[in-house]
Amino acid sequence: MILDESSDLLLKLNRETSRIPWKDLQRFYAQGAVLVVGPDVDLIAAAAAVANDDAAAVSAWMKxxxxxxxxxxxxxxxxxxxxxxxxxxxxxxxxxxxxxxST
Structure with a gap:
């Protein structure tokens, strides 16, 4: 699914994105609920693909x-x-x- 930059979902995800110390996410890591997005993928685009169950995009990035x-x-x-x-x-x-x- 292709979303334009003005879509409500992209705007919502962008507003909900923030910087956080990794140590504060340890509980979620321990639950196996953390997905790492590589440097060549836009974080918001990845989040939108996951939210929209875009299996093609998610599978390609995972591959x-x-x-x-x-x-x-x-x-x-x-x-x-x-x-x-x-x-x-x-x-x-x-x-x-x-x-x-960053390293």
Whole structure:
């Protein structure tokens, strides 16, 4: 499903996106509810695809490893770095993305 930038869903997701310390998302990570969005994918577009059950887009990103369930390695590295991520909730998922250019 293609959404134009003025769609209500994109505007809603954009308003609900914020930076948050990774350590504050540990509860969601422990529940297996965190999806990591790769740097080459727009976080809001990924969230909209998940919200709209866009299986084609989600599958393509997962195949390219640009969208995946947070791994222990990522979780531990981000915790050690005490980093912040951009996050948006699309229940039951929390989609997160490190800021571009950060390690």
């Amino acid at each position: 390219d490893e640009q969208l995946k369930i947070a791994t222990e390695e990522v979780a531990l590295n981000w915790l050690a770095e005490d980093c912040e991520v951009w996050a948006v909730v699309v229940a039951p998922w929390v989609l997160v993305q490190k800021e571009r250019g």
